[in-house]
Amino acid sequence: MATVEEVADITLETPGKRAPLVTGGLKFGSITEIVAGVPEQEKPPLAWYIGFCVSVAALGMLFALIGYLVMTGVGVWGNNVPVYWGWPIVNFVFWVGIGHAGTLISAILCIFRQNWRTSINRFAEAMTIFAVACAGIFPAIHIGRVWVFYWLFPYPSLYLNMWPNFRSPLLWDVFAVSTYATVSILFWYMGMIPDLATLRDRTKSRVHQIGYGIASLGWTGSARQWHRYEKAYILLAALAAPLVLSVHTIVSFDFAVSQLPGWHTTIFPPYFVAGAVFSGFGMVLTLIVPARQWFGLKELVTTRHLENICKILLATGSMVGYAYAMEFFMAWYSGVAAEQFTFQNRAFGPYYWAYWTMITCNVVVPQIFWFKKCRTTPWIMFVASIFVNIGMWFERFVITVTSLSRDFLPSSWGYFTPTWVDIGMFIGSFGLFFTLFLLFLRFLPMVAMAEVKSVMPHGEHDPIAQADHV
Numbered sequence: 001m002a003t004v005e006e007v008a009d010i011t012l013e014t015p016g017k018r019a020p021l022v023t024g025g026l027k028f029g030s031i032t033e034i035v036a037g038v039p040e041q042e043k044p045p046l047a048w049y050i051g052f053c054v055s056v057a058a059l060g061m062l063f064a065l066i067g068y069l070v071m072t073g074v075g076v077w078g079n080n081v082p083v084y085w086g087w088p089i090v091n092f093v094f095w096v097g098i099g100h101a102g103t104l105i106s107a108i109l110c111i112f113r114q115n116w117r118t119s120i121n122r123f124a125e126a127m128t129i130f131a132v133a134c135a136g137i138f139p140a141i142h143i144g145r146v147w148v149f150y151w152l153f154p155y156p157s158l159y160l161n162m163w164p165n166f167r168s169p170l171l172w173d174v175f176a177v178s179t180y181a182t183v184s185i186l187f188w189y190m191g192m193i194p195d196l197a198t199l200r201d202r203t204k205s206r207v208h209q210i211g212y213g214i215a216s217l218g219w220t221g222s223a224r225q226w227h228r229y230e231k232a233y234i235l236l237a238a239l240a241a242p243l244v245l246s247v248h249t250i251v252s253f254d255f256a257v258s259q260l261p262g263w264h265t266t267i268f269p270p271y272f273v274a275g276a277v278f279s280g281f282g283m284v285l286t287l288i289v290p291a292r293q294w295f296g297l298k299e300l301v302t303t304r305h306l307e308n309i310c311k312i313l314l315a316t317g318s319m320v321g322y323a324y325a326m327e328f329f330m331a332w333y334s335g336v337a338a339e340q341f342t343f344q345n346r347a348f349g350p351y352y353w354a355y356w357t358m359i360t361c362n363v364v365v366p367q368i369f370w371f372k373k374c375r376t377t378p379w380i381m382f383v384a385s386i387f388v389n390i391g392m393w394f395e396r397f398v399i400t401v402t403s404l405s406r407d408f409l410p411s412s413w414g415y416f417t418p419t420w421v422d423i424g425m426f427i428g429s430f431g432l433f434f435t436l437f438l439l440f441l442r443f444l445p446m447v448a449m450a451e452v453k454s455v456m457p458h459g460e461h462d463p464i465a466q467a468d469h470v
Contacts, residue, residue, distance in 0.1 A: 021116055021455050023299045028453050031300070035195070035447045036202055038295050044442055045294050052438045058431025065424050066141060074144050076421040083404045083416040088138045089254075090396045091426055094279070095135035095433075096177065096251055097272075097392060099184070100244055101280025102128025106187055107240035110233075116308055118451040119300045123291070124284050125188040126446075130436040131283070132181045134429045139173060169253040176250040180243050187236045193219050193229070195445040248276040255399065262342040262403035265330065271323040275395060278316035278362070282388030285309050289382040291441065300447050303376050310375040313388065317366030320395075324363065338408060346402045350415055354398050361391025 022031070038044075069076055079086040102124035109117040140149055152174050197219035200212035219225060252272035255263040285306070292301040331339040346355045365387045368374040374384070406413045440446065 021119065021302065021304065022452060023302050026299055026456070028456070031449055031452055031456075032198060032202075034296060034300065035445050035449045035452075036199055038441070038446065039199060039443050040203065047290075047294055048438060048442065051434060055431045055434035055438060058428050059435050060431075061424055062137075062428025062431055065421055065428060066137075069141055069421065069425075070146050074142070076419060078416055078418040078422050080414070080416075082407060082412050082414050083401055085400050085404060086416055087397075087418050087422040087426060088142045090393070090400050091429060092135050092138040092142075093251055093254075093272075093396045093400075094393050095131045095138075095429065097248060097276035097279040097396075098283045099128040099131035099135070099180070099280060100248060100273075100276035101284045102126070102131075103180075103184060103187075103240050103244050104277055104280065105284070106191070107237040108244060110237045111241060115455040116305055118455055119297075119302070119305055119447055120284065120288060120309070121451070122188075122191070122446055122448045123288050124280075125184065125191065126437060126440045126444075127280075127283060127287060128184045129181065129188055130433050130440075131280075132177060132184065133436065134433050136177060136181070137429065137432070138425075139170075139177075169250065169257055172250045172253060176247045180247045183236070183240045183243060187233075187240050190229075190233055190236055191448055191451070192445065193217060194221065194450040195448065197221065198449060199445065244277070245273055248272045260403050260407060261336070261338040262327075262346070262399070265327070267323060267326055267330070271320070274316050274319040274323065275362075275392060278313065278320055279389065279392035281309055281312050281316065282385045282392065285313070285381050285385035286389060287437065289378045289385070291446065293378070295441070295446070297447065300452060306378065306381055307375045310369040310381060313384075314366050314369040317362060317388070321359075321363035324359065342403055342406070345406050346398060349402065349406065351398065351402050351405070354394050355402070358391050358394040358398055361387040362395060365391070 026034075077086060077088065079088070102121075105117050105124040106121045110121075140146065143149060143152075152171065193216055196212050197216040200209055200216050203209055203212060249269040249272065252268040256265060256268040258264055288301060288309075289306070292298055328343050331343045334340075345351075365384055368380070368384060374380045401416050405416055
């Protein structure tokens with residue numbers, strides 16, 4: 001008897017026919033049982049416990065190092081003359097980029113009525129919020145005197161006798177990232193309300209009933225509620241869609257508005273946006289491949305979903321590779337000696353190992369997705385996504401460090417070396433991310449049940465669906 005994956009592959013190979021979005025002959029009630037069964041089970045898989053313990057340990061290390069930083073000072077980092085921006089800014093841009101896939105899948109694909117998003121959008125939305133939380137830590141502690149962080153906000157003060165400099169792109173980041181986080185949380189929570197009501201009605205625990213009841217805002221599934229819900233959802237999608245372009249464009253201005261060779265270029269906004277989508281989808285693939293295996297979601301997150309993600313990785317990876325080539329071309333075409341030296345230094349200078357790691361992971365590795373076998377084999381996708389994540393971190397490292405370490409004056413050149421605090425905080429940020437994500441998998445519906453059911457043409461024949469709120 002053919003497996004689910006084999007059936008999906010056969011359908012993919014049939015000319016003129018798309019693979020089904022949901023396989024296994026599932027009905028409405030079956031979808032509810034699969035998705036709601038995860039938070040309802042008494043004990044999650046052993047892998048969840050192992051991952052959670054490791055993540056909490058890394059999170060504890062992060063908080064300990066932040067306390068050490070505040071008590072000692074930013075000198076515990078490797079940032080120094082001439083590399084004033086080191087790992088904190090690299091990690092900030094890395095995590096902001098990771099969060100872009102959630103908004104793209106949820107908002108833009110929703111507006112364009114791409115039904116294949118329904119099984120993976122909840123993963124991506126949760127990933128967005130948790131990645132932005134990780135990103136927000138680094139600028140907050142990078143200001144040095146953390147206890148006066150409120151100086152970033154536009155408030156009148158006789159003590160300061162000044163307002164924040166709104167011409168600074170670092171302040172633009174505050175508003176861009178906070179707006180992005182707010183809209184992403186609203187969008188994620190709005191889409192989860194019908195599913196929270198389903199968990200509320202199914203749970204036997206009084207504590208869970210109260211918790212899910214408060215969170216579901218009195219949802220009953222009436223026609224009037226659905227009408228207002230759909231209007232609100234599409235309005236939030238329209239509001240969130242421009243953020244995909246605007247947020248990382250503003251983050252790129254941190255570099256592009258400077259006068260430093262290698263940074264002062266107009267290609268940075270589209271280059272950063274393409275890279276953000278690329279890294280975001282890479283992380284989606286990293287998370288969703290093991291989750292569908294551990295929680296039995298192969299009928300909901302099918303080969304078609306994974307293949308579409310791989311196609312987007314191939315497209316955005318090619319865009320990023322094109323941007324790398326254009327940077328070298330524009331440096332040559334400009335005729336500016338400092339600009340030409342900067343890019344020559346990136347590829348063949350003391351950080352050549354970081355540059356070629358970036359090229360290998362971001363440009364070479366995604367090319368395997370031209371082959372159907374690689375786009376439909378989960379373990380190959382998972383390994384490739386790990387390389388994508390590594391490559392995108394190295395991209396931010398190369399951009400930040402190589403231009404600063406060797407600027408206009410050879411006498412001021414230096415070599416940046418991260419300290420153990422830099423490395424520990426970076427590892428700890430992953431602890432924060434995976435702790436939040438694992439808690440999400442444990443207690444909340446990881447797949448949008450209501451949206452998945454909306455793309456199933458045969459679900460109305462299931463008698464169990466008559467008693468299902470969604």
